[in-house]
Amino acid sequence: MIKAKQYTCIGCPIGCPLQLQHEGKDITEISGYECDRGAKYAKQEFTDPRRDMSTTVEIIGARWKRLPVKVTGPVEKDRVMEAARKIHELRVRAPVKLGQILIEDFLDQKAIHVVSCRTMERID
Ligand code: SF4
Incomplete structure (x- = not known):
């Protein structure tokens, strides 16, 4: 049918x-x-529905309290909530560089990473 x-x-x-x-x-x-x-x-x-993901995570020791991050490839739609939970568990310590990998092979996907979307210097 x-x-x-x-x-x-x-x-x-x-x-x-x-x-x-x-x-x-x-x-x-x-x-x-x-x-x-x-x-x-x-x-x-x-x-195979997928979604692009970008958000912010906590950063310690930088001028700003949140760091923008993204996943470098689309995430399976059924795993978006799992992905969001994992990303929000992340705590980053400054300094961090634009494009720096924060979680490698995210959700066991080869070459799909969570990366920083900006540089943030350490402040004391
Ligand atoms: S890309 Fe734009 S023009 Fe092309 S099908 Fe999608 S909405 Fe329509």
Whole structure:
């Protein structure tokens, strides 16, 4: 039996409404997109939905109390809460450099890290 899912493309501000039809795990049709990015997005959402993650963590010994950080690759949607909990357990000690790896191979994903999004010097 063919079923349908609806998505809104996040590829640009237009936000095309996407329809994906499928039979079980097989995609039969994708429509509603204005460019290829929309079709790719709908397929990704259906087969392996992931989310980019950026947030802040506590930093000790710097001028500011929070350090912006990000995950260098998209996280499986089902693991976003687990990822958020792990990141928020992190306590960083200044100094820290832009791009410095804070958690390597995050969630056991090879070459996906949690990194600092800015440099913060140590203050005494
Ligand atoms: S399908 Fe293309 S035009 Fe439409 S929202 Fe996505 S990126 Fe923008």
